[in-house]
Every structure is written in C-alpha cells, then in structure tokens.
Amino acid sequence: MHTDRISVKGMKDENDAEKVSKTLHSVWGIQQVEVSLLKGEALVSYDEKAASLVDFQQAIRDLGYEVAFSDAPFHADLK
Numbered sequence: 883m884h885t886d887r888i889s890v891k892g893m894k895d896e897n898d899a900e901k902v903s904k905t906l907h908s909v910w911g912i913q914q915v916e917v918s919l920l921k922g923e924a925l926v927s928y929d930e931k932a933a934s935l936v937d938f939q940q941a942i943r944d945l946g947y948e949v950a951f952s953d954a955p956f957h958a959d960l961k
Contacts, residue, residue: 883913884930889923889950890942905941
C-alpha cells in the first residue's frame with residue numbers, strides 16, 4: 883500500500899470535503915481516504931499496482947477543485 887498527501891484548493895465547507903472524499907473512494911485501487919477541510923488536503927492510501935497519484939489528482943480536478951503542488955509532499959510506503 884502506498885500513501886500520498888494531496889493539497890486541495892477550493893474546499894469551502896464540509897459538503898465540499900464530502901464530495902472529494904466520495905469521489906476519491908470511487909477511484910479504482912483506493913484503500914483509505916482522509917479529507918481535512920481545515921488543512922485543505924486529502925490523504926490517500928492505495929494499491930500502486932491499481933492506481934497512481936495522477937488518477938486521484940485528476941478525479942479532484944474533475945470535481946472543479948484545484949490540486950496544489952507542494953515543495954515537500956508527503957510520501958510514505960506502508961507495508
């Protein structure tokens with residue numbers, strides 16, 4: 883399992899966070915999703931053989947939110 887943090891710009895309330903969460907849960911390969919409205923980010927754990935970070939970023943963009951790139955992104959491999 884692989885875990886990445888995605889910065890999401892444009893979430894204004896819990897409804898937005900819930901939309902992002904539901905959409906990320908629908909992407910093939912997802913294992914776990916945690917969306918933080920306060921931090922403006924989504925933490926995704928997924929099977930890297932079934933999905934990639936790009937898949938999750940595109941799903942968020944398709945909802946109309948901006949994906950921000952950080953100079954120091956979170957990245958962890960959970961075995």
